[in-house]
Amino acid sequence: MRVLVTGGAGFIGSYICEQLLEKGYEVVVLDNLDPQIHGEQASWPTYMPEGTENHIGDVRDRELVRKLLAKTDAVIHLAAAVGVGQSMYKIEHYCSVSVMGTAILLEEILRVKDRIKKLIVASSMSIYGEGEYVNDKGGRVFPASRPLSQLKEGIWELLDSDRKVLKPIQVTEEKPLKPDSIYAINKRDQEEMCLAFGRAYEIPTVAFRMFNVFGARQALGNPYTGVVAIFSNKLLQDEAPMVFEDGHQKRDFVHVEDVARAYIMALESSSVDGYALNLGSGDSISVLEIAKTLANVMNKNITPVVTGKYRDGDIRHCFANIDLIKEKLGWEPKYTFENGVRTLLDWLKSESGIKTKNDSFEELKKMGLLK
Numbered sequence: 028m029r030v031l032v033t034g035g036a037g038f039i040g041s042y043i044c045e046q047l048l049e050k051g052y053e054v055v056v057l058d059n060l061d062p063q064i065h066g067e068q069a070s071w072p073t074y075m076p077e078g079t080e081n082h083i084g085d086v087r088d089r090e091l092v093r094k095l096l097a098k099t100d101a102v103i104h105l106a107a108a109v110g111v112g113q114s115m116y117k118i119e120h121y122c123s124v125s126v127m128g129t130a131i132l133l134e135e136i137l138r139v140k141d142r143i144k145k146l147i148v149a150s151s152m153s154i155y156g157e158g159e160y161v162n163d164k165g166g167r168v169f170p171a172s173r174p175l176s177q178l179k180e181g182i183w184e185l186l187d188s189d190r191k192v193l194k195p196i197q198v199t200e201e202k203p204l205k206p207d208s209i210y211a212i213n214k215r216d217q218e219e220m221c222l223a224f225g226r227a228y229e230i231p232t233v234a235f236r237m238f239n240v241f242g243a244r245q246a247l248g249n250p251y252t253g254v255v256a257i258f259s260n261k262l263l264q265d266e267a268p269m270v271f272e273d274g275h276q277k278r279d280f281v282h283v284e285d286v287a288r289a290y291i292m293a294l295e296s297s298s299v300d301g302y303a304l305n306l307g308s309g310d311s312i313s314v315l316e317i318a319k320t321l322a323n324v325m326n327k328n329i330t331p332v333v334t335g336k337y338r339d340g341d342i343r344h345c346f347a348n349i350d351l352i353k354e355k356l357g358w359e360p361k362y363t364f365e366n367g368v369r370t371l372l373d374w375l376k377s378e379s380g381i382k383t384k385n386d387s388f389e390e391l392k393k394m395g396l397l398k
């Protein structure tokens with residue numbers, strides 16, 4: 028079976044390719060080697076596994092996509108522009124790469140639809156907007172994002188109409204979608220476009236709503252990369268991580284190898300066809316706890332700086348309920364946060380990129396995204 032992986036040279040894609048190869052699949056990668064992620068030299072990352080058939084190109088290049096689909100049996104669609112803050116000013120670029128890219132891919136899949144046995148699309152927890160909460164009467168609520176006036180006062184938690192603090196709980200797939208950034212809107216579009224297309228043409232299709240994925244190979248120089256990569260990079264250079272808000276905001280960190288395994292399982296099973304599934308660890312951890320765990324594991328006596336600043340478009344809490352994926356796919360994570368962090372640190376120590384400069388803080392300030 029030949030699998031096309033769009034965006035296959037990225038952090039998550041490379042692990043999916045690796046696990047596909049281990050299972051004997053033929054793997055074709057289409058990736059534009061975006062300089063923001065891969066650096067200016069635009070060469071294939073050294074972490075790419077041996078044995079993939081690699082093509083540099085854009086997912087909006089219809090001729091190329093057609094050529095690559097000619098002998099393909101399944102498609103894993105990861106190609107997208109990635110960066111929540113950046114999506115708020117490079118709007119055309121984000122919509123074009125993510126939405127038009129998906130549109131072109133789907134039109135081309137349609138031409139060979141009888142051969143495509145599976146389509147899996149990378150969606151994101153960002154499409155939920157804020158997570159799920161309960162009020163003091165125990166009722167489930169889906170609050171809107173915090174108003175700017177509240178953030179300006181430094182009141183970080185979600186409040187109900189009586190200004191009582193709401194308690195965060197795990198997010199289920201039933202939660203109404205409230206994407207809050209152009210990136211999130213694009214992710215929702217990608218998910219819904221693929222699922223609607225799959226239903227209409229009876230192509231088994233699955234969407235994974237990934238939570239905060241972490242692990243080795245995450246781009247370190249990209250100012251829009253994830254918080255674990257940003258903090259690890261800082262600590263390795265003996266600098267203090269800069270924590271936004273009060274640091275008590277919670278996320279769900281799922282290890283990249285666990286994530287890749289879910290993709291392979293979905294490829295090989297029909298039990299989740301037509302579903303959009305949370306792909307997280309089911310655990311939650313605060314940003315301050317992340318900084319402290321990383322410092323501990325790295326043996327650094329560095330205290331994070333709690334800035335009291337806030338990032339435009341940030342949600343307060345979001346962590347996954349993973350009952351559906353466990354029940355339907357039989358998947359569950361193998362890594363804990365701490366074990367996962369060790370894989371990242373081993374990689375960082377062996378990487379020549381250790382000293383990669385990452386001024387995400389300065390970049391956000393420059394772009395007016397940090398208040």
Ligand code: UD1
Nearest residue numbers: 110111151152153253254257269270271276314338341342
């Ligand atoms: C966002 C998206 C997610 C996407 C990911 C990577 C949302 C809700 N989620 O996740 O779908 O996959 O980006 O693009 O839009 N933080 C600091 N200091 C820093 C950096 C971050 O305190 O230097 C905090 C942030 O304010 C946030 C948390 O760490 O509270 C996580 O941030 P990040 O890793 O960027 O991921 P999300 O915003 O959760």
